[in-house]
Amino acid sequence: MKCDTKTFAQMYETVYKDLYRFALCMMRNPQDAEDAVSDAVVAAYENIGKLKKEDSFKSWIFTILSNICKKKWRSAAKESKCTDEENLFSGSLEEPDMGLAVDVRKAFFLLEEEEQTIIGLSVFGGYTSQEIGDALKLNPNTVRSKRSRALQKMECVLR
DSSP states (O other): OOOOHHHHHHHHHTTHHHHHHHHHHHHOSHHHHHHHHHHHHHHHHHTGGGOOOGGGHHHHHHHHHHHHHHHHHHHHHHHHHHHHHHHHHHTOOOOOOOHHHHHHHHHHHTSOHHHHHHHIIIIITOOOHHHHHHHHTOOHHHHHHHHHHHHHHHHHHHO
């Protein structure tokens, strides 16, 4: 798809609040959420030529954001592991209180990409099955089924 700066800005304007809300739910830190959204916008702008239809912009940019959040989580986990190992050798390791939020994120990241997009758009973005179906070119009933199955998968992991 050919897209100028003005068109990109108009498309971004329709989803920026939802992108931030999604990132904030995933990252649990306003600065990290802002960084993730910024990275997603830059990546989307640089790769806008790969987007085939303007109608798919919402799901496409949410997928980019989801992948960036995952990457940041992996990076943070590696840093945390190094810090924990350093604390272990210094004898001052305290038991981290990760809480349910981390478990939910881990369960979320175990889902397939399409499932993550559906859950992200539905739960974090507040989109209806019809809106998600339109964005992903799926029947709204299919969206509801996939959402239900994805939530069941997450529930199994969280037990």
